[in-house]
Amino acid sequence: MTDETFDEMGRVESVANRMAAESLIVDVDGFEGPLDLLLMLSRTQKVDLRKISVLELARQYLTFVEKAKALRIELAADYLVMAAWLAFLKSRLLLPPDPSEEGPSGEELAAHLAFQLERLQAMRESAARLMARDRLGRDFFARGIPEDVTRVKRVTYTATLLDLMQGYARIRTKDEFRPYVMDRDALFTLEQALERMRGLIGFAGTWTDISTYLPEGFTTDPARRRSATASTFAASLELVKEGKAEIRQSEVFAPIELRRKD
Amino acid sequence: MSEDIEKKEKSLFEAPPIAEQERMIEAILFATVEPVTVKELEARMPHGSDPAEALVHLRKRYEGRGVRVVRVGDSWAIRTAPDLGFLMRRETVETRKLSRAAIETLAIIAYHQPVTRAEIEEIRGVSVSRGTVDQLLEMEWIRFGRRKMTPGRPVTFVVTQEFLDHFGLESARDLPGLKELRSAGLLENRPPPGSMPQLGDGDHDAEEETPEGQNELFED
């Protein structure tokens, strides 16, 4: 399309060339980025992309950008980045190589650019060939009246050897389990604590450590002591909430003390 | 060149060979979304075609095949041969895990075979529903064994070759024993936490869970 029209113009001499370049500038929106523009420009060389003169291409591109500037056409940043890079490449290609300089040589850079152009060109051609193939719904067709497929759901059951063994283990060890019942012996409930505290709080005129409120038999065994301490503390808070007592702790981990509130 | 033109002109005025017409009808009937009348075929095919004639051939060609050319009112269509209708059912198989009751029943049968229903119930400690046994029978993982020589001569259950295949066992004797189950960590007989007081025993797990500060608060 545009490619061909340009091809034809490329054959003509300088005047036409300039006109072509100008039409390129006017058409700048039509390019898909600097690589696309470079590919277009490369066609004016009328050679195989593998033999393209990257130096010449760089000149053409820079001329294009200059003209665009002269015509006050705003170019996207991409184009300007490419222009700067091509100017750099040009100088590298023209100047004798500096052995102290690191990085790829001008030739390597030029070769890669040529590769990129060739690859883009190849993809364009492949895309065209792909789109020109016989296509479903245009050249060949699928079934017009698909028949309904009835879906039947069937359920199968499965289990693993592990399931089986765990199942068996579960049964065989059932006797070793104790049914889950709370062990009331080791527990001192909040209700019990509250009842006990209500009875005792009347005597607590001065600050008293709440641990002294622990009931008989709940002070030595750690498990029972834990339970009673928790319940007594909770019951104390309950009394404070009811306005019957005051509670305090002088510092972290210090004894918690309780006193009757009058 | 002149031959080309001649050929083209010929194709413009002469109908394609009947075999070609057959191909055309085949394609049209296949791709069209509804049955097609002969008139419509005529309109779509090159001038001079005789779809009625070609249809006779095409119909014959599909005799005994997986699909047939059938007449629908005054139209024609390609349809699946009626004897293959069963292929148009797509079975979706859903795999579900066997229920706990079924697994336990199966395990008891595997470990204790031949075993009666009463024995299974005694081991499980609950009655075994008919559905559970039926399911296992239907899956062909268990079958009836010999009757037991006890009063009432109850039937027994044994596991099948399918069962062994499924679980990758050579024989039911290959099932691991209780000891092996325990050493493999499959026997979890730790009581639920808190239910056992473990007096004086310094309950390690519980201590790990409580930060030190709290311990101090409660423990002395």
Added chain:
Amino acid sequence: MSEDIEKKEKSLFEAPPIAEQERMIEAILFATVEPVTVKELEARMPHGSDPAEALVHLRKRYEGRGVRVVRVGDSWAIRTAPDLGFLMRRETVETRKLSRAAIETLAIIAYHQPVTRAEIEEIRGVSVSRGTVDQLLEMEWIRFGRRKMTPGRPVTFVVTQEFLDHFGLESARDLPGLKELRSAGLLENRPPPGSMPQLGDGDHDAEEETPEGQNELFED
């Protein structure tokens, strides 16, 4: 009588004759719009059937007919012969016109798959707009492939079975000119040497996928 039973039992355990299997596949493929996998054919046909074998016969049978048995990836379908497309004008579905960017992106994905967005941009020299990729995804011509094991683990794109079906390709290996492109080295992903400008790098989406810090860390 006993012979009857024998026959029945045989049919339960033996696969149907290959000619019968061919009929079955014929019926299934005719009935379905979407290509059907060999595995699904196997699942729908009687136990012991060999659809791959039967497909070879069926495919041959339809050579030169108005419809053809075609392979699409690992699936099979029946499609009308392309030379009869002219008869089907009425059936033609107007496909959405694809932009030049979309067509090129599609071709790059097909020939370079699995390919990341950054690689597509490197080849085209411009950023790929989200809309282009979305359109191709929506058409179900491309889908996400595995993530690439490179920094940022970017997603890749590959073409789908629908793509193959649409363009009448048996597999992505049958893409036109693929071999030539490969031997010419044009499908290689050569990293640009040193100071080349990273074309199409200003893309926001790509940045979302690769954390910036990582980019800086790994890319030069």
